[in-house]
Amino acid sequence: MRTLIKNGTVVTATETVEADVLVEDERVVLIGLSLEAEADRTIDAFGRYVMPGGIDPHTHMDLPFGGSFCSDDFATGTRAAAFGGTTTIVDFALQGTDEGLRPGLDLWLEKAEKAYTDFGLHMIVKRIDDQVLKEMDQLVGEGVTSFKLFMAYPGVFMLDDGSIFRAMQRAADSGALIMMHAENGGPIDVLVQQYLAEGKTDPMWHGRSRPSSMEGEAVHRVFKLAELAGTPAYIVHLSSRDALNAVREARDRGLPAFAETCPQYLYLSEDDMARPGFEGAKFVCSPPLRPADHQEDLWKGLQAGDLQLVATDHAPFNYVGQKDLGVGNFAKIPNGLPSVEDRFTLIFQGVHDGRISLSRFVELVATAPAKMFGLYPRKGTIAPGSDADIVVFDPNHERVLSAQTHHMNVDYSCFEGMKVRGLPELVMQRGRVLVENGQFHGSEGQGQFVRRSRFQEP
Numbered sequence: 159m160r161t162l163i164k165n166g167t168v169v170t171a172t173e174t175v176e177a178d179v180l181v182e183d184e185r186v187v188l189i190g191l192s193l194e195a196e197a198d199r200t201i202d203a204f205g206r207y208v209m210p211g212g213i214d215p216h217t218h219m220d221l222p223f224g225g226s227f228c229s230d231d232f233a234t235g236t237r238a239a240a241f242g243g244t245t246t247i248v249d250f251a252l253q254g255t256d257e258g259l260r261p262g263l264d265l266w267l268e269k270a271e272k273a274y275t276d277f278g279l280h281m282i283v284k285r286i287d288d289q290v291l292k293e294m295d296q297l298v299g300e301g302v303t304s305f306k307l308f309m310a311y312p313g314v315f316m317l318d319d320g321s322i323f324r325a326m327q328r329a330a331d332s333g334a335l336i337m338m339h340a341e342n343g344g345p346i347d348v349l350v351q352q353y354l355a356e357g358k359t360d361p362m363w364h365g366r367s368r369p370s371s372m373e374g375e376a377v378h379r380v381f382k383l384a385e386l387a388g389t390p391a392y393i394v395h396l397s398s399r400d401a402l403n404a405v406r407e408a409r410d411r412g413l414p415a416f417a418e419t420c421p422q423y424l425y426l427s428e429d430d431m432a433r434p435g436f437e438g439a440k441f442v443c444s445p446p447l448r449p450a451d452h453q454e455d456l457w458k459g460l461q462a463g464d465l466q467l468v469a470t471d472h473a474p475f476n477y478v479g480q481k482d483l484g485v486g487n488f489a490k491i492p493n494g495l496p497s498v499e500d501r502f503t504l505i506f507q508g509v510h511d512g513r514i515s516l517s518r519f520v521e522l523v524a525t526a527p528a529k530m531f532g533l534y535p536r537k538g539t540i541a542p543g544s545d546a547d548i549v550v551f552d553p554n555h556e557r558v559l560s561a562q563t564h565h566m567n568v569d570y571s572c573f574e575g576m577k578v579r580g581l582p583e584l585v586m587q588r589g590r591v592l593v594e595n596g597q598f599h600g601s602e603g604q605g606q607f608v609r610r611s612r613f614q615e616p
């Protein structure tokens with residue numbers, strides 16, 4: 159099967175060129191001017207950008223929460239991702255209580271059998287002991303090359319600094335990448351209890367109980383510990399100026415310090431958590447949305463390279479029936495927002511707004527995630543030999559984001575009513591069309607598990 163994508167503008171992290179792309183079976187085989195190859199199908203991409211499929215390295219599909227699950231599983235979530243221009247996700251397998259890592263990984267591989275897009279897995283580690291450290295090494299050999307640890311949620315996920323340090327030392331030996339949820343959970347939990355006791359139960363108090371100073375403190379600690387262990391470290395869902403400053407300080411000292419931010423921190427603010435009634439619950443995630451003046455700093459971080467990429471932390475919960483568990487107690491609101499479908503176009507908006515270049519856009523949503531998480535050069539670029547994961551993107555298509563039209567299995571949109579320009583018209587994964595002009599052509603389970611190689615500095 160050969161597909162020729164003609165007359166488009168090919169954009170990669172390093173260049174923008176008028177060129178045709180020839181795809182044979184699952185791979186890109188040729189890029190060139192006015193290719194005259196025989197093809198089973200020719201796609202006219204005139205006036206369109208031809209870009210590598212998005213890679214979202216931070217999603218939570220089928221995530222258990224309080225006896226239920228987040229509202230997207232691997233089928234609905236990856237279908238929505240594809241509509242949005244994302245062809246690979248890296249989700250988080252979860253270590254079970256009183257278990258090693260293996261059962262949690264096996265469970266996630268089973269959950270992910272329904273995926274429409276390719277996927278990799280990180281592993282969330284809740285407990286560190288000799289056995290777990292050994293298992294981490296084994297998993298690296300199986301293509302699970304990154305591990306997420308928590309400095310928040312005492313009694314559930316939070317690890318002490320000694321355990322974090324042991325995991326980092328191990329990662330220094332194995333080449334794994336340590337990813338950190340960096341918020342200081344001790345004082346945060348004290349504030350949560352105090353606010354609730356004072357009757358401050360509305361969603362906005364979720365944000366007040368998790369101040370940005372406690373994110374900045376934790377990020378600072380991550381890089382001090384990683385420096386001592388002699389290993390790189392990566393901050394997930396960086397939300398604030400305080401945290402960004404700590405990343406920049408580490409990078410200025412030459413340390414391998416990395417971080418992602420998410421669309422919600424670039425476009426939403428604590429004002430959304432203070433919306434009337436209980437509506438603020440739609441915006442409850444951790445770390446929380448910050449005062450609006452942090453957004454500009456985060457965009458600058460993306461421009462300057464102190465932030466390397468944009469992920470989503472997609473973790474959708476319905477407003478009715480899930481978020482409303484926290485009426486009268488913000489601590490019971492499930493944490494997380496839906497955004498896997500919107501990331502690509504929301505960050506492209508940064509190109510329209512003159513904040514980032516076309517190539518930087520591709521780098522932020524595809525190339526840097528591929529490099530950081532061991533998927534490059536198979537994914538994250540358009541080059542001979544790479545997987546034909548391709549988005550044909552109309553940069554000028556005007557539309558309005560809405561729960562009425564999105565494909566995520568959740569009853570609201572955080573970006574309801576927002577006008578954006580740009581539409582992934584055709585989305586191809588390994589040479590097969592997943593989405594074309596609003597129609598879905600994928601088949602359940604066609605996504606494959608991708609064994610990732612070790613961390614590579616983007």
Ligand SMILES: [Zn+2]
Nearest residue numbers: 216217218471
């Ligand atoms: Zn997350």
